[in-house]
Every structure is written in C-alpha cells, then in structure tokens.
Amino acid sequence: MSPDLSVRAVDARELMDDPHADLRMLERTYLRFAPVNRLVSRPGLLYRRDIRPRGAPGRALRILDIGAGGGDLCRLLASRLRRDGIAAEITALDPDERAIAWARAHDGGAGIRYRPAFTSELVDAGERFDVVVSNHLLHHLSPQELRTLLDDSRRLVDQGGAVVHRDIARGRAAYALFGAATFPFASNLLAGSFIREDGLISIRRSYTVPELREAAPAGWRVRGGFPARLELRWEHGDAAP
Numbered sequence: 001m002s003p004d005l006s007v008r009a010v011d012a013r014e015l016m017d018d019p020h021a022d023l024r025m026l027e028r029t030y031l032r033f034a035p036v037n038r039l040v041s042r043p044g045l046l047y048r049r050d051i052r053p054r055g056a057p058g059r060a061l062r063i064l065d066i067g068a069g070g071g072d073l074c075r076l077l078a079s080r081l082r083r084d085g086i087a088a089e090i091t092a093l094d095p096d097e098r099a100i101a102w103a104r105a106h107d108g109g110a111g112i113r114y115r116p117a118f119t120s121e122l123v124d125a126g127e128r129f130d131v132v133v134s135n136h137l138l139h140h141l142s143p144q145e146l147r148t149l150l151d152d153s154r155r156l157v158d159q160g161g162a163v164v165h166r167d168i169a170r171g172r173a174a175y176a177l178f179g180a181a182t183f184p185f186a187s188n189l190l191a192g193s194f195i196r197e198d199g200l201i202s203i204r205r206s207y208t209v210p211e212l213r214e215a216a217p218a219g220w221r222v223r224g225g226f227p228a229r230l231e232l233r234w235e236h237g238d239a240a241p
C-alpha cells in the first residue's frame, strides 16, 4: 500500500542516520549508492552544465560536495575532470565519520580531500569554492539545518561560482517507480544494504517543488527535473537576501 505522500514525512528516520546502524549494512549502502545515483541523479548533467564550463587553464577548480556519503559523486567528477584535462581540488564533506572513513578507503586514486565536518567549520576557516554541490541531502535536514546549509553554502562559494543542491522530489510516481525498480533486486544486489528501505523513506521525507520554494530564502531558485528531481540553486548575481 502506498503511504500518504501529500505531506512530508518529517518524523520518518532513515536507517543509515542511526548512529548504531549495522556497520556492514551501512558500508554496503555506501557501495550501492554509486550505481543508484548514476541512474537517478544524472551526475553527468551537473558536470556538463555547472562544473566543466568553470574549468580554466592554470588553476585548479575547487569543488565541494556537502553530505558526500560514500563519495561516489566526488569520484565520478574526479574521473570526468581528469578525462577532460581540467585540474581540480575536490572536497568530500560529511559530519558522519563512518561515511568519511569508507569514502577515504575507496578513493581509488581519485585524490579527493575528505573532511569529517559540518559546513560551519569550512566557513570559519575562510574556505572558498567554485562549485558547491550536494546530492540527496536536503530532505535529511530540519528547517534550521536547511537554513544553516544554505547560508553556509553561499558563504563558501566564490565570485563566479554556483551552489547546486540536488534531491529527489516527493510524489506518487517517484515512490511507485523506485519501489518497482528496486523490488527485483531486494533479495540479491541490494540485500544487506539500506538502499531500498531508505530510498522509500527518503521519497516520503522529500520536498515538492512548491514546498522547497516556500522553504528556501530569497535569492534561491528551485527547479524540477526528470526523473522526479529537485534542484535548489544560487549563483553570484542572484539577489542576496
């Protein structure tokens, strides 16, 4: 039976957020994020539209991934940038030490910088980036955490840069599609991970486009995309609150 998707399930908690979650299942979840994200998050679009055009000869492009989890987006970006001959410094940030430890151990020569921290630490250190991104982070946050994330990401992006927070959009089609697409793999590929259960909880916790517009401070732009995607953007030149 499909749950009520008319309102955000803000009290539903993802299993991976439990500090006492089974570590083997959590690590298997990080491992499986990569193929799932490639299918649902369209990282190639982010790369072509927001990252590659900012590459410039003679200086490294500074990229920050907030809530990087297992680091698969960072590794994918590192490999595309290397293929295109664009020098880059990529930072994977996550307050969850378990995620950072796993991502660091699976760097595979990508040369990513791993930081077990919140954005406030980078703001305090005066760090700046050309592109600040996140994937599947927004729906995890309380209203105050969302506000902090957005304020900090604006402070962390340098002149000419862009902040792009991407997430799932809540809806019946997204819930039904994710449920149907992951069902055949529940007892094999996804077994022993939180992917299927947390994915369905994530969709219930996620925003719709109008809800995210309402939640975002002035100056941020919200777009919907395919398949069941949301994007919250801020670029220099957009009105500051």
Ligand SMILES: C[S@@+](CC[C@H](N)C(=O)[O-])C[C@H]1O[C@@H](n2cnc3c(N)ncnc32)[C@H](O)[C@@H]1O
Binding pocket: 033, 037, 066, 067, 068, 069, 070, 071, 073, 093, 094, 095, 096, 099, 118, 119, 134, 135, 136, 137, 140, 141, 145
């Ligand atoms: C669903 S995972 C997404 C991981 C990865 N970005 C991906 O797309 O696979 C959400 C991540 O956000 C992290 N997170 C939760 N609250 C955060 C916050 N306030 N700031 C930064 N990261 C946070 C969690 O530790 C978790 O690793």
